[in-house]
Amino acid sequence: METSKIGRNGTLVIPAKLRRRFGLTEGGMVVIEEAEDGINIRPAVAMPVEVYSARRRAEFLLNNAVDAADYKRAVREVRKLGFDPEDLPHRRP
Numbered sequence: 071m072e073t074s075k076i077g078r079n080g081t082l083v084i085p086a087k088l089r090r091r092f093g094l095t096e097g098g099m100v101v102i103e104e105a106e107d108g109i110n111i112r113p114a115v116a117m118p119v120e121v122y123s124a125r126r127r128a129e130f131l132l133n134n135a136v137d138a139a140d141y142k143r144a145v146r147e148v149r150k151l152g153f154d155p156e157d158l159p160h161r162r163p
Contacts, residue, residue: 072085072087072088082111084111092112092113093113094113098113099113099114099115099116100112100113100114101113101114124151124152124153125153125158127151128147128148128151128153128155128158129158129159129160131144131147131148132144132145132148132155132158132160133160133161135162135163136163137163138163140163141162141163
């Protein structure tokens with residue numbers, strides 16, 4: 071069991087031994103949850119979110135078509151997005 075003091079503005083220093091054990095580094099994220107008997111603090115994982123442009127979505131539509139009929143539908147959708155399918159890198163099914 072480790073103990074620590076609460077500092078200014080609620081800062082909590084996690085002992086080095088525990089930071090190393092759980093891979094906590096400066097700027098790292100943790101999840102803090104209320105529990106019946108206290109507070110749980112555990113490492114958090116934050117995954118970056120990729121935001122796709124309309125052009126990239128159009129490429130996905132074309133490249134993920136599985137057959138000729140699906141490709142035709144993809145071409146229609148790509149044109150609705152304002153792109154010419156021939157100008158986008160893709161492979162026909």
